[in-house]
Amino acid sequence: MDKDPYAGTDADGYAGIDTDPDPDPDAYQDRYQDAYPNADTGRIAPYRGAAADAPILTRHVALKEAFGRFWPLTKGDRRWFVIVFLLAILAAFAETVAILLFAQLTDNALQKGSVSAFWSPAGKWLAIAVVGGIVGYLGNSLAAWTAERFVMRLRARVFDHLQTLPPHFFQRNRRGDLVERLTGDVDAIEQLVVSGVVEASAAVFGVLFYAAAALWLRWDLALVTFILAPLFFAATRAFTGRLKAVSRRARKADGAITSVVEEGLVNVVLTQAYNRERDQHQRLQREARTSLRASVSSARLNQFYEELVELLETLCVLTIIGMGAWEISEGRMTLGQLLAFAAFIGYLYPPIRSLGQLGLTAVAATAGAERLLEILDARPSVTDPAASDSVTVPAGGRAVGEVEAQGVTFRYPGSKHEAVHDLSFTAVPGELLVITGPSGAGKSTLAALMLRFYDPDTGTIRLDGEPLDHLPLTHIRGNVTLLPQEVLVLHDTIEENIACGREHATHDDVVRAAKAADAHEFITATPDGYDTIIAPGTSALSGGQLQRVAIARAMLRDAPVLILDEPTTGLDALAAQRILAPLRRLAEGRTTLVITHHLDLAADADRILVLDDGRLVESGTHTELLQRSGLYTTLFEAQPQARNGAVQPPSRTRPSGSRWG
Numbered sequence: 001m002d003k004d005p006y007a008g009t010d011a012d013g014y015a016g017i018d019t020d021p022d023p024d025p026d027a028y029q030d031r032y033q034d035a036y037p038n039a040d041t042g043r044i045a046p047y048r049g050a051a052a053d054a055p056i057l058t059r060h061v062a063l064k065e066a067f068g069r070f071w072p073l074t075k076g077d078r079r080w081f082v083i084v085f086l087l088a089i090l091a092a093f094a095e096t097v098a099i100l101l102f103a104q105l106t107d108n109a110l111q112k113g114s115v116s117a118f119w120s121p122a123g124k125w126l127a128i129a130v131v132g133g134i135v136g137y138l139g140n141s142l143a144a145w146t147a148e149r150f151v152m153r154l155r156a157r158v159f160d161h162l163q164t165l166p167p168h169f170f171q172r173n174r175r176g177d178l179v180e181r182l183t184g185d186v187d188a189i190e191q192l193v194v195s196g197v198v199e200a201s202a203a204v205f206g207v208l209f210y211a212a213a214a215l216w217l218r219w220d221l222a223l224v225t226f227i228l229a230p231l232f233f234a235a236t237r238a239f240t241g242r243l244k245a246v247s248r249r250a251r252k253a254d255g256a257i258t259s260v261v262e263e264g265l266v267n268v269v270l271t272q273a274y275n276r277e278r279d280q281h282q283r284l285q286r287e288a289r290t291s292l293r294a295s296v297s298s299a300r301l302n303q304f305y306e307e308l309v310e311l312l313e314t315l316c317v318l319t320i321i322g323m324g325a326w327e328i329s330e331g332r333m334t335l336g337q338l339l340a341f342a343a344f345i346g347y348l349y350p351p352i353r354s355l356g357q358l359g360l361t362a363v364a365a366t367a368g369a370e371r372l373l374e375i376l377d378a379r380p381s382v383t384d385p386a387a388s389d390s391v392t393v394p395a396g397g398r399a400v401g402e403v404e405a406q407g408v409t410f411r412y413p414g415s416k417h418e419a420v421h422d423l424s425f426t427a428v429p430g431e432l433l434v435i436t437g438p439s440g441a442g443k444s445t446l447a448a449l450m451l452r453f454y455d456p457d458t459g460t461i462r463l464d465g466e467p468l469d470h471l472p473l474t475h476i477r478g479n480v481t482l483l484p485q486e487v488l489v490l491h492d493t494i495e496e497n498i499a500c501g502r503e504h505a506t507h508d509d510v511v512r513a514a515k516a517a518d519a520h521e522f523i524t525a526t527p528d529g530y531d532t533i534i535a536p537g538t539s540a541l542s543g544g545q546l547q548r549v550a551i552a553r554a555m556l557r558d559a560p561v562l563i564l565d566e567p568t569t570g571l572d573a574l575a576a577q578r579i580l581a582p583l584r585r586l587a588e589g590r591t592t593l594v595i596t597h598h599l600d601l602a603a604d605a606d607r608i609l610v611l612d613d614g615r616l617v618e619s620g621t622h623t624e625l626l627q628r629s630g631l632y633t634t635l636f637e638a639q640p641q642a643r644n645g646a647v648q649p650p651s652r653t654r655p656s657g658s659r660w661g
């Protein structure tokens with residue numbers, strides 16, 4: 001069973017965040033079947049990470065579970081909670097003493113008209129007010145600090161987990177919605193776990209003190225008013241369910257808005273080019289209307305609750321005044337006592353009210369908790385091997401680069417169709433394999449398997465003779481470099497975009513790599529040279545230039561195994577020719593797999609593997625395959641001549657001393 005890498009981790013208060021809440025394999029299978037009603041689940045082993053590949057499933061989470069799952073993140077800060085509690089007790093105590101002093105002032109100074117009786121209680125009251133102010137300030141500052149630390153930790157926790165999830169997860173879940181979960185929902189949980197606990201404890205202490213003081217003043221009157229207290233809780237209960245439903249809708253709508261905005265920004269060029277501004281506007285309006293309806297419903301429910309509670313309060317105060325008037329007329333109570341009693345009861349309501357309100361906040365927060373747990377419960381499709389299976393490799397150790405695939409079969413989770421079927425091949429350092437085949441043949445899937453984004457269903461892929469699932473993921477990914485179809489661009493300088501290939505790369509390393517990738521010339525021609533900022537989607541560089549930046553990055557990375565996924569896709573024939581020389585330099589001495597439709601490098605290949613419908617149908621050199629007149633010949637002849645290797649790049653493009661030179 002795959003284990004979450006953080007499960008059981010003690011550091012930073014991660015311990016106890018249970019990422020394995022659903023240990024019953026049948027329950028898991030049910031959830032999976034819900035997501036993929038047509039899938040042949042008989043073949044899907046529980047806990048193999050399929051959950052990460054399913055669309056996010058909505059699971060209703062009870063308040064207790066939500067609290068229990070996130071409370072462990074407060075570890076390390078709980079001593080501050082205790083201090084906040086103590087300060088809350090002190091604040092409630094100061095308030096109680098102040099009210100008693102007020103009663104004393106009313107009876108001794110006001111009713112008797114005695115100025116001399118004023119000074120002593122007034123001085124004490126002032127001192128208590130100063131202490132109360134300091135205590136309140138310290139308590140609230142400390143509470144805010146602990147709350148923000150919790151938010152920081154929770155966000156990091158969810159973000160770290162997101163980064164372990166497979167590419168599939170991000171295809172199925174909208175990025176904007178995930179962003180919203182990392183921001184809005186994280187804040188909502190903070191309201192439940194930290195602010196909620198702090199406010200609840202302050203309210204509980206308030207209730208205890210004021211109730212005790214009211215009982216001490218007149219226990220019989222106090223009991224009568226307490227009888228009315230359950231009305232507040234009844235009112236809260238009546239609203240809980242409805243508010244939760246509305247909050248869930250609001251959180252979802254916020255996620256949808258962020259998604260539309262995020263997608264709009266990413267695709268802004270396409271939007272303008274296709275005059276789709278109006279459509280984008282309407283998409284946003286649609287989501288905004290849903291959000292508006294949910295927010296207004298939520299505000300209306302909250303307001304209705306507020307008004308109802310105020311009515312209940314008025315009922316209680318009138319009851320006290322009525323009874324107090326009778327008591328005074330009978331001579332059993334002084335005016336000061338009545339005022340103090342009314343004040344205690346008056347002070348009692350806000351904390352009772354805030355407890356009720358907190359109940360609603362907590363319920364609303366569970367909607368956020370549901371959305372975050374949906375991410376945390378998605379399992380990575382692969383994890384590091386268990387210690388017993390793991391092969392010991394030195395940290396940062398360099399592999400030789402021998403690759404072997406043996407009988408590899410793989411089907412994407414939820415798909416009935418095998419993307420790769422019984423595939424076997426080997427490749428050794430210095431060898432160049434071209435993997436080609438029609439669209440959908442399984443070429444990119446092979447790249448994903450080589451990097452262990454997924455594990456094969458059957459068969460094994462080995463690096464230097466060791467099965468990938470026995471090697472640490474960092475070792476695999478440190479030794480297998482992928483140049484994906486789409487160049488990965490960070491919103492940063494060109495220098496940083498190259499330097500991210502290796503830790504601690506110096507400027508000289510970057511320049512050397514850029515020169516080897518034939519990129520130095522155009523980089524220095526840009527206005528800010530290596531400091532020119534490039535951004536995903538709107539880069540100032542052409543496709544071919546970006547490809548050369550990616551090659552420079554890979555040069556710097558210097559991994560023994562190189563996978564080039566359609567390195568010339570999207571480039572015209574001339575631009576493609578321009579990157580062949582740096583690609584050859586990059587491939588030199590490494591185990592290189594070039595996945596491609598375009599057979600620009602075909603004549604260079606030591607071997608060509610031809611895939612069709614996930615199966616290896618032909619294998620051999622360019623010349624051998626052409627003699628067979630099979631699928632390869634068909635694919636080759638379908639290419640424009642400039643791209644099919646028939647027009648060989650002039651030998652000057654080959655580096656001297658190269659195997660291909």
Ligand SMILES: Nc1ncnc2c1ncn2[C@@H]1O[C@H](COP(=O)(O)OP(=O)(O)OP(=O)(O)O)[C@@H](O)[C@H]1O
Nearest residue numbers: 168412415417419438439440441442443444445446
């Ligand atoms: N994320 C996915 N989920 C389910 N099926 C997928 C997924 N990605 C690819 N497939 C399926 O797996 C098969 C192989 O896809 P793959 O992307 O590996 O093909 P390819 O040979 O690289 O295609 P192309 O040349 O068009 O890039 C296809 O049938 C495809 O529909």
